[in-house]
Amino acid sequence: MAELTSNPVGKNTPRVDAYEKVTGTAIFTDDLPFGPGLYYGRLVRSPHAHALIKSIDISKALEVPGVKAVVTGQDFDTRIGLYLVDRPVFAKDRVRYVGDPVAGVVATSEDIAEEAAKLVEVEYEELPAVFDPVEAAQPDAPLLHPDLGEYKVANFIFPEPGTNISEHFRLRKGDVEAAWPRCAAIVEDTFRLPHIQHVPLEPHVAVALWEPSNQVTLWTSSQSPFAQRDLIAQSMGIPHGNLRVISPYVGGGFGGKAGVSMEVYAVAMARAVKGHPVKLRMTREEEFIGTTVRQALVAHTKIGCDAEGNLLAMETEYYFSGGAYNDYGVNIVRAAGYSCTGPYYIPNVKGDSYCVYTNMPIGSAMRGFGMPEIHWGIEQIMDQLAEKIGMDPAEFRRRNCVKTGDIILTGMKMPAIDLVACIDKVTKAINWGKKEPPSAPHKKRGKGIAIMWKAPAMPPNPGSSAIVRFNEDATVNVEIGAQELGQGAFTVVAQMAAEVLGVPYEWVRVSAPVDTKYSPYEWQTVASRITWSTGNAVKAAAEDARQQILALVAKHWNEDPANLDIKDGIVISYKSEREQPLKDMVIYGLPNENFEGWKGGPIVGHGKFMPTYVTNLDFETGQGPRAVVHYTVGAQAVDLEVDTETGQVEILKIASAYDVGKAINPDLVLAQIEGGAVHGMSSAFEALKFDERGRPLNPNLVDYRIATAADAPREIHGDIVETPLEDGPWGARGVGEHVMVQTAPAIANAIYNAIGVRFNDLPLSAEKIFMALQ
Amino acid sequence: MGIHSITVTVNGAKERLDVPSNMTLLQMLRDKLGLTGTKNGCSAGECGACTVLVDGEPVNSCLMLAVEADGRQVTTVEGLAHDGQLSALQEAIIEHNAVQCGFCTPGMLISAHALLERAPRPTEQQIREALVGNLCRCTGYLRIIEAVQTAAKKGGA
Amino acid sequence: MLARPALPSFDYVRANNPDEVVRLLQEHGAAAKLLMGGTDLFVRMRDGVIRPQIVVDVKHLPGMRAIEYDEGAGLTVGAAVTMNQLARHPQVQTHYPLLAEAANSVASYQVRNRATLGGNLCNASPAADTAPAVLVLEGRLVLHNPQGEREVAARDFFTGPGQTAMRENEFLKAVRLPPPPEGSAGKYLKLGRNKVGDLSIVGVAVFAFPDGTKPSGYVFRIGLASVAPVPLRAWEAEEVLATHSPGEETFALAAEKAMEAATPIDDVRASAAYRKVMVRALTRRGLERVWEALE
Incomplete structure (x- = not known):
């Protein structure tokens, strides 16, 4: 008999999904069987970055034996989108990026669909295209969305119709102009980041079945089953109750499987072949341009401090390349606006954050949600300021970083965090300040530090809910709508439920797959919000069940419930020392004396959580009492070597420390810290490249390289800081995205420390570094 | 297009299958035999999620035709545990929390298994190089490397 | 524009004798492609670069997967010998460590279980990792044709990107390497975007042995990959090394000459300018x- 774990919160319980995943029995969407009636879809994509569609001729494709339907934008008079409803289901009159879907072909095999897709004839009239966000924001730039003013939009997003600006967030605090003359040091520079891609190992896949009864089921690899239901239902005119989204394990998301990307095409194609499931899966090549990418950024930033190293003022303009459709991206840009200072207290701030339409793939959520982009420049400027005034960069950050109770840039009071402790931990772990020798004469060694903050970027009222129910033997099923992406969500909620219910961890099961028909509502598995938000809902549901149990047993024993507790699955009384095993009562209840009737019944606990305190911000100044729910903060330090003969960088060590409030499962927190460090490191060397006409040059793993086992640093050191979050379960807040936010600038700062050269533009590449050394 | 009648042993069981010329070993395993533990991440031999053993050696099953497997022994992730008993490597992966999303895990296990078969006490560098063809976006690799070391200490794959 | 989801349709034929292969090549011309490891063939078919109607599996032909070593005759490697087979073969490791090193530098372990020496050479990618080694080891390629066999020196084999001296009705049976000169040493250095496993941005093979007939007392050979339309020898650099006594200065001069021999292009992996200076850096190294x- 395996050992049982009591009170698992804070312990390194094993992952609930590990056995399935090491035996190949964990089911992912593409693994589901659908029988011989399954059809396959393929998309016809635009070869042009910007063009008008003059005509589409589908007749030849329809003649191919095995082809069941061809759908185009003419079949759908609708758009889809999360915050800004700007994306047609298929391009109708205009294509806006190379890869924009113009038609979908359904056939009995993927191969036939592919062959037939090549026979769809589309006549285009090419339009001038624009790829750079600063150029695209100019008044005379080619306009991507002439109808921007007519799109439905969330009440906290502010597009500028008649331009390519889909969101402009303004932050005004203090008086920057008055502050500049008081600065002893000012650094002003421009920083650029290219589009990069999430590269989850599992490509996107969706299977849709539109039954003749108009019941619709969508099986999908998704971080957002409920948001997909909501958005697709609205867009396709399906009553929410008729659309069921089932989402098995997700083979990596990183934001790329948040919201709706290609899934709506599967539903649209299924409508044309009612009664047959239609499978649409992205090839790896399509994954790069046909799903979503991280937004590119051009940041003009100016920051100043006084001679003692106190930050006085910051002025910044962020131009995000949102790509062709910004339905999700607008909120990334808003988040970059209200967090535009990075994790620093700066009394005078002028920030403008623009989301700009460009003829690039769709920019959308990616791990960090705007923060890796803005920290790239901020964290390099902080090092430069420290150097200018002769202060150690770590000390400079200790002095200026946000602290508990600070009134931060939006006017919000900073909830409790300890960023200084994070800085202390990483500087200790990396032997900060100690110059260490390189491994060879042609190599140079350097260390760098960077810190970060990030808030969950969401609408003000995203909800979570949970159900906890018992089985006959007192094992427990936890039902949530949050998704297991690998981050460990299922494990953490099982720990929480067991902790509250007083049952061993091993008794808890998490109901999967997420199924909108049976799972309780969850907004989305994004924003590092699950441990906190879903965690609160699970805790509430377990407390509800616990109260029902204690009330029942108290009544049975004629005792005060306050004297009762549940330990290892047994209700105990501290007063009478009586015991009642849960397994004898959680389904059948308890008999009255002499079996004169029964009381109780199946125990089902319900819980929900929704933040109720977030306020909208002033349109002109970005000021408001509560911009966000909270921030998670952290620090990273990097030790590396640069080969001066080739420009190659070897990362020797990354030290990370994050304030997670409370580590529900410390080893899973460390697993996030390690994985994020390598993801962050890899991202510093990644870029999607395009030719002058916007055609992708490296949409494949041959030429879009990500870090391998040989590239991973020799050592990653992780530290956990625990400053409890007021409304977090056991004080916990999320950390899934934060772990990669500042890695790239920490590397850049270390490279500067090694070779004395700064790089304002990502990606770093051996070539770029070598050339800079000449 | 030609259809070929082949005999192939998969995870110890002999199978007789009719496969079209252009069917890959990966498609055969997933679509014909329902062995969906082997994953398709790129169809181009770059990601390693489809790695299986053919006659004991790891290959990208997306780059091998099913017909080429005629007469050969194939082992997939489903064949690593025996009678519900996990291999030392599978146990080590769990112990080190070296799995996150789990999509690379089957291929990673196969590559690591083959490494331990040919080099029972591999160095860290050998492990890193043996796993270069298995991309992972979640874990950062270090825990996987440690898990392979742990399995090696416990006596192999 | 983008790769298709899976392989297009074709007919697979397993060839049992060389004449059958020649017959199929004559019958189908460019519509027939030969299969050994498939690691390049299937990728290009999926990418839509080629679409053969017939794929002829030649790896089961006699001798195609054999490695034979003879002190007098040297090494004969069947065209379908895999990179891993080559890299771990004891006599290859002992007598041709440079070839083993080059084979081991290709892609990943599982790809090397399928990728073949013959395929790597016949695809004639400028970036072929085994090509510089075969060039500096003065290999000869054994081609089978309707008339029988002919041999082509590796230095004459590569004629352009993807182009070789092989005629339409020929196929590669084996690669022959002469016995290694007494006291020889070699090194293959490769620069990629990842530490290991990437395609070469630059690949440099250096091979040398003592030779009393040379003014310097040594023969040095340098082979380059990924820096010209074809893998090539750096002849002028070799000349410098034959005529100047070995040492820092000579190596620097030779590296300069190797750089001059390189005529790379800008592509998504690196610029021509960077490639050129990396030829110099890697050659010197x-x-x-x-x-x-050697010392």
Whole structure:
């Protein structure tokens, strides 16, 4: 008999999904069987970055034996989108990026669909295209969305119709102009980041079945089953109750499987072949341009401090390349606006954050949600300021970083965090300040530090809910709508439920797959919000069940419930020392004396959580009492070597420390810290490249390289800081995205420390570094 | 297009299958035999999620035709545990929390298994190089490397 | 524009004798492609670069997967010998460590279980990792044709990107390498975007052995990959090394000459300018390493 774990919160319980995943029995969407009636879809994509569609001729494709339907934008008079409803289901009159879907072909095999897709004839009239966000924001730039003013939009997003600006967030605090003359040091520079891609190992896949009864089921690899239901239902005119989204394990998301990307095409194609499931899966090549990418950024930033190293003022303009459709991206840009200072207290701030339409793939959520982009420049400027005034960069950050109770840039009071402790931990772990020798004469060694903050970027009222129910033997099923992406969500909620219910961890099961028909509502598995938000809902549901149990047993024993507790699955009384095993009562209840009737019944606990305190911000100044729910903060330090003969960088060590409030499962927190460090490191060397006409040059793993086992640093050191979050379960807040936010600038700062050269533009590449050394 | 009648042993069981010329070993395993533990991440031999053993050696099953497997022994992730008993490597992966999303895990296990078969006490560098063809976006690799070391200490794959 | 989801349709034929292969090549011309490891063939078929109607599996032909070593005749490697087979073969490791090193530098372990020496050479990618080694080891390629066999020196084999001296009705049966000269040493250095496993941005093979007939007392050979339309020898650099006594200065000069021999292009992996200077850096490094081994 395996050992049982009591009170698992804070312990390194094993992952609930590990056995399935090491035996190949964990089911992912593409693994589901659908029988011989399954059809396959393929998309016809635009070869042009910007063009008008003059005509589409589908007749030849329809003649191919095995082809069941061809759908185009003419079949759908609708758009889809999360915050800004700007994306047609298929391009109708205009294509806006190379890869924009113009038609979908359904056939009995993927191969036939592919062959037939090549026979769809589309006549285009090419339009001038624009790829750079600063150029695209100019008044005379080619306009991507002439109808921007007519799109439905969330009440906290502010597009500028008649331009390519889909969101402009303004932050005004203090008086920057008055502050500049008081600065002893000012650094002003421009920083650029290219589009990069999430590269989850599992490509996107969706299977849709539109039954003749108009019941619709969508099986999908998704971080957002409920948001997909909501958005697709609205867009396709399906009553929410008729659309069921089932989402098995997700083979990596990183934001790329948040919201709706290609899934709506599967539903649209299924409508044309009612009664047959239609499978649409992205090839790896399509994954790069046909799903979503991280937004590119051009940041003009100016920051100043006084001679003692106190930050006085910051002025910044962020131009995000949102790509062709910004339905999700607008909120990334808003988040970059209200967090535009990075994790620093700066009394005078002028920030403008623009989301700009460009003829690039769709920019959308990616791990960090705007923060890796803005920290790239901020964290390099902080090092430069420290150097200018002769202060150690770590000390400079200790002095200026946000602290508990600070009134931060939006006017919000900073909830409790300890960023200084994070800085202390990483500087200790990396032997900060100690110059260490390189491994060879042609190599140079350097260390760098960077810190970060990030808030969950969401609408003000995203909800979570949970159900906890018992089985006959007192094992427990936890039902949530949050998704297991690998981050460990299922494990953490099982720990929480067991902790509250007083049952061993091993008794808890998490109901999967997420199924909108049976799972309780969850907004989305994004924003590092699950441990906190879903965690609160699970805790509430377990407390509800616990109260029902204690009330029942108290009544049975004629005792005060306050004297009762549940330990290892047994209700105990501290007063009478009586015991009642849960397994004898959680389904059948308890008999009255002499079996004169029964009381109780199946125990089902319900819980929900929704933040109720977030306020909208002033349109002109970005000021408001509560911009966000909270921030998670952290620090990273990097030790590396640069080969001066080739420009190659070897990362020797990354030290990370994050304030997670409370580590529900410390080893899973460390697993996030390690994985994020390598993801962050890899991202510093990644870029999607395009030719002058916007055609992708490296949409494949041959030429879009990500870090391998040989590239991973020799050592990653992780530290956990625990400053409890007021409304977090056991004080916990999320950390899934934060772990990669500042890695790239920490590397850049270390490279500067090694070779004395700064790089304002990502990606770093051996070539770029070598050339800079000449 | 030609259809070929082949005999192939998969995870110890002999199978007789009719496969079209252009069917890959990966498609055969997933679509014909329902062995969906082997994953398709790129169809181009770059990601390693489809790695299986053919006659004991790891290959990208997306780059091998099913017909080429005629007469050969194939082992997939489903064949690593025996009678519900996990291999030392599978146990080590769990112990080190070296799995996150789990999509690379089957291929990673196969590559690591083959490494331990040919080099029972591999160095860290050998492990890193043996796993270069298995991309992972979640874990950062270090825990996987440690898990392979742990399995090696416990006596192999 | 983008790769298709899976392989297009074709007919697979397993060839049992060389004449059958020649017959199929004559019958189908460019519509027939030969299959050994498939690691390049299937990728290009999926990418839509080629669409053969017939794929002829030649790896089961006699001798195609054999490695034979003879002190007098040298090494004969069947065209379908895999990279891993080559890299771990004891006599290859002993007598041709440079070839083993080059084979081991290709892609990943599981790809090397399928990728073949013959395929790597016949695809004639400028970036072929085994090509510089075969060039500096003065290999000869054994081609089977309707008339029988002919041999082509590796230096004459590559004629352009993807182009070789092989005629339409010929196929590669084996690669022959002469016995290694007494006291030889070699090194293959490769620069990629990842530490290991990437395609070469630059690949440099250096091979050397003592030779009393040369003014310097040594023969050095340098092979380059990924820096010209074809893998090539750096002849002028080799001349410098034959005529100047080995040492830092000579190596620097030779590295300069190797750089001049390179005529790379800008592509998504690196610029021509960077490739050129990396040829210099890697050649110098290679020369130093080989010189250390010779001394």
